[in-house]
Amino acid sequence: MKKSIVNARIITMDEKMTEYKKGFLTMEGDRIVRLGDMESFQEEGEIIDGKNGILMPGMINTHAHLGMLPFRSLGDDVKDRLRRFLFPLENQYMNKNLAYWGAKYSICEMLLGGVTTVLDMYYFEDEIAKAVDAMHMRAILGETVADLETCDSREPGSGFAYAEEFIHKWKNHKLITPCIAPHATNTNGEESLKRAKKISEIYQLPITMHVAEMDYEMKYFKDTYSMTPVKFLDSIGCLDESLIAAHCIHLSKEDIELLRKRNVGVAHCIGSNTKSAKGVADIKALLDSGIRVGLGTDGATSGNTLDVLTQFKLFANFHKLKNKDRSIFPAQEIVALGTIRGAKTLHLDKLAGSLEVGKQADFVLLETDSANMFPVFNPYSVIVYSANSGNVDTVFVAGKCLVRHKKLVEVELQTVRNGLLGAMEEMLGSDIVKTVN
């Protein structure tokens, strides 16, 4: 049966940036079958009143660690908390159950914040896939492999077997694309990186990892190889269009040229990168080169919120300041980074990222009744500079309504929180948790 959202201000984010001031969107099954001005609307099927809200494509989070949710607000302002708290906590307390419930809760938060597609890399990725599947979200999910002992691979490198099994299990899922995720250039050696690349080639799947994020990573590559991490990845054949490189804070001009030539996608995590005082990637230079760039929240221990709206505001202010120009990156371009450009970064733009006939019905309705959402002279400005996750009224993924009137449709948030709390029990009694803050 057809379903239509009517009486909404529609920003399609298609190539022409088509807008409908008072428009409708009709879907059938999982796809958009029609959209336009209300004058051309023909009533048929179920009608949902958009109440003058802003209808936009579902937002795309190109870098996250969903399972880390239970550690949020622990040691935010502590130096090197990654090695002091997070790695030990993960190694000791992360298990299948905690990963599943952490991911499920994260998905609830993302959906409630208007995110319809996520690229995740974490451990126990099979559990995370189960949560994504249960929640009907769109995702690219990468099992993390590293040359370290990790919570799901006690023998360094044993994550590869897990990863291949994971890929086999999920490779034909409608909404989930499995992938492989070496942890980072500095936590995976050459052999391990090449092995991951090989797997991505065999299965024709994406590969994602942290690249040029850390000061010590840059120093290590300079000291060891007299190369940047990007140049190193290229030298071992790991740089091509299948790679989605997260962070990319520290890039030389040559690195940018390499990323462009190899058609690498970049997941830019402005919130995480600045809260941790690491730096601001030169997104202007990347975009000027034609590189595909999307926005990522990073894990909830790094960026705290999992919605792309938070990233919009931070992106605007950091990049306007960096470029000393208030007119650079007008709001419309920033919304594009969180929608169509994010989809391109993940090679999902044939399915998602804009509202167009034939594409999947992944969209978000922002209400404009709240105090912060008025006036709407420019809907992109309202989205970037005013909106927060609390303004997300309705969310559809692949034609299915997952959020309505700011509540999850299929599950109670409190039920998921209770599940997560149960899984956190052991961790809550740990000395680390008691002493962090």
Add this chain to the structure above:
Amino acid sequence: MKKSIVNARIITMDEKMTEYKKGFLTMEGDRIVRLGDMESFQEEGEIIDGKNGILMPGMINTHAHLGMLPFRSLGDDVKDRLRRFLFPLENQYMNKNLAYWGAKYSICEMLLGGVTTVLDMYYFEDEIAKAVDAMHMRAILGETVADLETCDSREPGSGFAYAEEFIHKWKNHKLITPCIAPHATNTNGEESLKRAKKISEIYQLPITMHVAEMDYEMKYFKDTYSMTPVKFLDSIGCLDESLIAAHCIHLSKEDIELLRKRNVGVAHCIGSNTKSAKGVADIKALLDSGIRVGLGTDGATSGNTLDVLTQFKLFANFHKLKNKDRSIFPAQEIVALGTIRGAKTLHLDKLAGSLEVGKQADFVLLETDSANMFPVFNPYSVIVYSANSGNVDTVFVAGKCLVRHKKLVEVELQTVRNGLLGAMEEMLGSDIVKTVN
């Protein structure tokens, strides 16, 4: 009759940063009369269940232009939009009615976002005071005077008569402190600045203005006086503890030393200053010198949202990055800037800014039921890095409940919006509005 909020996680922001993990706060009339752990609670009077939310002092917005609300989302990303759009719009369309409704709407938004005290400077300040009075908010309100034609003073300088009349009318109000607000160092000449200073001395009231905000302001003072604006203000006797200087982006070491010596308060507007690509004030240096600093949203055309929670997140990320240190400005210090330090900046710390017996019952309850508000290992982290205005559940000012369950108690937001829309009618038909975006 006594009223108590019970079962809340209380952060008092008092000198010892006292916290109650499961606490209560009892008020009588406009004052806090008791607070502590639930174990010591004695039931009496009305009980409000805090439902494990976070109870904190009402937030303090030290710099705003409430009347500008109707221009929000107009020309955000346009170069020099102040002179191209905003000044012309103000000159042509701002009037008593629009100022009143713009302010009233802004107050609704602030209250719904947890702001209980605001320092405003704008035109038709008498209208703004009427709106503040009607809404029962705490405020310092300054009529803006400038050596330009302004919307409420067609003869340059005629704002002084308005200002004195305004001060007379409001100087004995319980919640409102009138003040005088020269527009800026570069839009008020020496005579006008001295005259404003004189008025502030006669009535023993604060004075506020924009200081060291603009590149062209810095150049003007260098070219004309071979001085910084701060040094110039000092040279004409305008620098003392009655001054609340907004922005202060461009300060020399000598300026900082002068601000300290004269005990000037600074209203730091990180969101506005970075969105406009102007710069990041050196707040670490100001605080290290012992200067009183609070946070400000600026007008809704500059910072867009009017809540202090937005400023917290931006403050954290910008100042951590500026100082290349993720551990600088831990979340607790940032919350202090929006509460007790803001109150000190405005010389209102005997009344507000922390939850202490004898102080005014100005407080905010943040719910922790929403997805973004869990887990709460560190309540300050949750406030700074996760919370948004949509998490504000309950707000009291001077013992009166103004927001409950995320809705205004005394008025419907939609009624105020309708009033504002009516006042905007003429402006909505203007060519400027039609062509800005």
